[in-house]
Amino acid sequence: xxxxxxxxxxxxxxxxxxxxxxxxxxxxxxxxxxxxxxxxxxxxxxxxxxxxxxxxxxxxxxxxxxxxxxxxxxxxxxxxxxxxxxxxxxxxxxxxxxxxxxxxxxxxxxxxxx
Amino acid sequence: xxxxxxxxxxxxxxxxxxxxxxxxxxxxxxxxxxxxxxxxxxxxxxxxxxxxxxxxxxxxxxxxxxxxxxxxxxxxxxxxxxxxxxxxxxxxxxxxxxxxxxxxxxxxxx
Numbered sequence: 693x694x695x696x697x698x699x700x701x702x703x704x705x706x707x708x709x710x711x712x713x714x715x716x717x718x719x720x721x722x723x724x725x726x727x728x729x730x731x732x733x734x735x736x737x738x739x740x741x742x743x744x745x746x747x748x749x750x751x752x753x754x755x756x757x758x759x760x761x762x763x764x765x766x767x768x769x770x771x772x773x774x775x776x777x778x779x780x781x782x783x784x785x786x787x788x789x790x791x792x793x794x795x796x797x798x799x800x801x802x803x804x805x806x
Numbered sequence: 807x808x809x810x811x812x813x814x815x816x817x818x819x820x821x822x823x824x825x826x827x828x829x830x831x832x833x834x835x836x837x838x839x840x841x842x843x844x845x846x847x848x849x850x851x852x853x854x855x856x857x858x859x860x861x862x863x864x865x866x867x868x869x870x871x872x873x874x875x876x877x878x879x880x881x882x883x884x885x886x887x888x889x890x891x892x893x894x895x896x897x898x899x900x901x902x903x904x905x906x907x908x909x910x911x912x913x914x915x916x
Contacts, residue, residue, distance in 0.1 A: 740902035
């Protein structure tokens with residue numbers, strides 16, 4: 693099976709712009725979660741989508757949003773970018789079984805905000 | 807919300823020495839997962855522990871879940887340069903949400 697793929701791998705934006713990141717989960721996985729990784733805050737959960745519905749949400753401002761399509765592919769959007777949004781954005785997919793939730797991470801999108 | 811505290815933040819060892827990272831919570835955990843992230847890479851799942859007092863081994867890696875399910879540890883015997891990376895514990899909560907510890911960055915000097 694192909695792994696989780698994320699596009700683009702690298703992105704440079706300026707403050708005030710918006711950005712859309714894409715994630716394709718492993719075939720058959722219906723849950724996609726997004727994480728932000730920074731040196732200062734570590735790995736922080738953004739949100740999870742399952743069957744096109746947001747099931748969990750982390751403590752991020754409303755500028756961060758996402759969606760999931762019927763083929764389980766997911767996108768996240770960050771509007772009005774701030775310097776502090778520079779980070780590695782990781783998505784992870786899982787089959788979301790009740791007692792075992794091994795997550796498979798993609799390579800990430802490295803976002804730099806200037 | 808639930809949090810997991812992980813120590814130490816950094817560990818520098820000589821190749822062949824042992825390494826241990828600890829994960830602690832003030833509340834009872836339903837389960838704990840461990841991930842490894844190589845420099846420049848992404849987190850890769852290592853294991854999940856669910857039962858009180860559970861001990862699992864993967865070659866030189868030994869994972870433990872405390873009796874009270876409030877702490878966990880990862881021990882590597884005789885480290886190798888291939889063990890370099892950051893090790894994270896994570897609480898699997900509400901399906902697809904992981905709450906990560908701060909991670910322990912392991913460097914191994916040949």
